[in-house]
Amino acid sequence: MKRYITALVFGLMNIVMIVGCSSDDKGSDEPVKPEILAPVAIEKTNSTKIYVHYMPWFETNESSADKKWGYHWTMANKNPNTIGANNRREIASYYYPLIGPYHSGDKDVIENHLLLMKYSGIDGVLIDWYGTYDVNDYRMVKENTEQLIAVLDKVGLEYAIVYEDRVTTNVVNAGKAISVTSAAKTDLAYLEKNCFNNANYIKVNGKPLLLNFGPIVLQTPAEWTNVFNTLTTKPTFLTLWGESSDAGANASGEYAWVYKDNSYLTNYYTNTKPKLGVAMGSAYPGFKDFYAEGGGGAAIGWTIDHNNGATLDETLALAKNANLNYLQLITWNDFGEGTMFEPTVEFGYTYIEKVKAFAGVKNTESVFPEISKMYNLRVEKKGNADVQKKLDQAFNYFVSMQPAKAKQLINEIK
Known part of the structure; x- marks a missing residue:
């Protein structure tokens, strides 16, 4: 009988240990779950x-x-x-x-x-x-x-x-x-x-x-x-x-x-x-x-x-x-x-x-249009689970102050 030990998350890595699997086990076709990334504060110079x-x-x-x-x-x-x-x-x-x-x-x-x-x-x-x-x-x-x-x-x-x-x-x-x-x-x-x-x-x-x-x-x-x-x-x-x-x-x-x-x-x-x-x-x-x-x-x-x-x-x-x-x-x-x-x-x-x-936001990169595009994709692709998971990942990149990765992911979605 198969036994699965699943979803042990350490930092940014998802490690899945599978014990006693038969040699013909093809695994799951489920889309990879987005990394859960902790929010990072934006850097700015104004203390107000x-x-x-x-x-x-x-x-x-x-x-x-x-x-x-x-x-x-x-x-x-x-x-x-x-x-x-x-x-x-x-x-x-x-x-x-x-x-x-x-x-x-x-x-x-x-x-x-x-x-x-x-x-x-x-x-x-x-x-x-x-x-x-x-x-x-x-x-x-x-x-x-x-x-x-x-x-x-x-x-x-x-x-x-x-x-x-x-x-x-x-x-x-x-x-x-x-x-x-x-x-x-x-x-x-x-x-x-x-x-x-x-x-x-x-x-x-x-x-x-x-x-x-x-x-x-x-x-x-x-x-x-x-x-x-x-x-x-x-x-x-x-x-x-x-x-x-x-x-x-x-x-x-x-x-x-x-x-x-x-x-x-x-x-x-x-x-x-x-x-x-x-x-x-x-x-x-x-x-x-x-x-x-x-x-x-x-x-x-x-x-x-x-x-x-x-x-x-x-x-x-x-x-x-x-x-x-x-x-x-x-x-x-x-x-x-x-x-x-x-x-x-x-x-x-x-x-x-x-x-x-x-x-005085230090990151002067323009991200506002991509955030709007992300919303439009959420609406247009509402029934597409794979796209929604990619957008979840983009969200996690945004909140962890990795906007370049978020923008790349968003712009790859057709």
């Missing part, structure tokens, strides 16, 4: 920690239970099933993702996004998060977030959560919690149990980083004290700029955002930053919301022109002069507000190339 605000809220007609496109592609009046000029779907944005509209929980999309981030010198992702309750699309956002987190460690990127306390009112109104503080306690208890202790969860001053988009509902220090009292470790808690008084002593500092024009950033760096225990700056390429045209509510009322990349150049220059420890890029993929760093048909890789330069 660069994070990017990320929206995990996108849904397609293939991913949703009701076979409908999610609100963030449609708003009230756009139909992505309508395909117009240049083979583009109709979406609720003035801008179009280079890989097309997508489902945030799609592992191929996540792979694409995280590899682009890694090679642009981004250290981690700040995930916009709606909590744990099954209200509106919050469960979908939670599940997509979990899919994202599962890949972050494989790529070698950190993450933290940006909690939207505005959701607590809807949770109470849906009868899911007895109070807004009760809802927030449940959400943060989940984070403490499932995220805060992760090795790649961002720590600031030795404690897990937690951002809040607001506060919007929990607007008194007593409420936040009540919420945090149930946690074993109180997080390093940052509110939106100008909002830390709502949390009182619970707030460790504030983070900048995007508003009207760049003078607000200048004011933050000059007048607010010196007073904060922890200050996180911001950089953005522009702002142009689609709410009025998409029937998604009133327009924000102001825009910041992208100005062929000049707006991003200026906000990055302000960040550099401010000597920041932490910078948040706003945003990776808020297409509804037009603040995307994610490559688009309109801007290509311009914005992440600028981030790469700001970060």
Whole structure:
């Protein structure tokens, strides 16, 4: 009887010992499994920690239970099933993702996004998060977030959560919690149990980083004290700029955002930053919301022109002069507000190339087109197991900082 001792992995070598095989054993026709390679940090000269605000809220007609496109592609009046000029779907944005509209929980999309981030010198992702309750699309956002987190460690990127306390009112109104503080306690208890202790969860001053988009509902220090009292470790808690008084002593500092024009950033760096225990700056390429045209509510009322990349150049220059420890890029993929760093048909890789330069990435080799090609091959060759294994190998080469090997493998696939 044959006995097989299989898959003993030492470093980069796969050694398979086969004992008692008959002489006519032909072995297996299975494709060789990709080498599992540990992620290697990208080398860069800028010591500022660069994070990017990320929206995990996108849904397609293939991913949703009701076979409908999610609100963030449609708003009230756009139909992505309508395909117009240049083979583009109709979406609720003035801008179009280079890989097309997508489902945030799609592992191929996540792979694409995280590899682009890694090679642009981004250290981690700040995930916009709606909590744990099954209200509106919050469960979908939670599940997509979990899919994202599962890949972050494989790529070698950190993450933290940006909690939207505005959701607590809807949770109470849906009868899911007895109070807004009760809802927030449940959400943060989940984070403490499932995220805060992760090795790649961002720590600031030795404690897990937690951002809040607001506060919007929990607007008194007593409420936040009540919420945090149930946690074993109180997080390093940052509110939106100008909002830390709502949390009182619970707030460790504030983070900048995007508003009207760049003078607000200048004011933050000059007048607010010196007073904060922890200050996180911001950089953005522009702002142009689609709410009025998409029937998604009133327009924000102001825009910041992208100005062929000049707006991003200026906000990055302000960040550099401010000597920041932490910078948040706003945003990776808020297409509804037009603040995307994610490559688009309109801007290509311009914005992440600028981030790469700001970060001082030492490896100046161009890899962004191949990362996009890898995504396209994932989609085109979805049923081809052999090609998918080769792409898995290319992914492992990318994360271990062997881009030349990854590119060669990708370009060999027909």
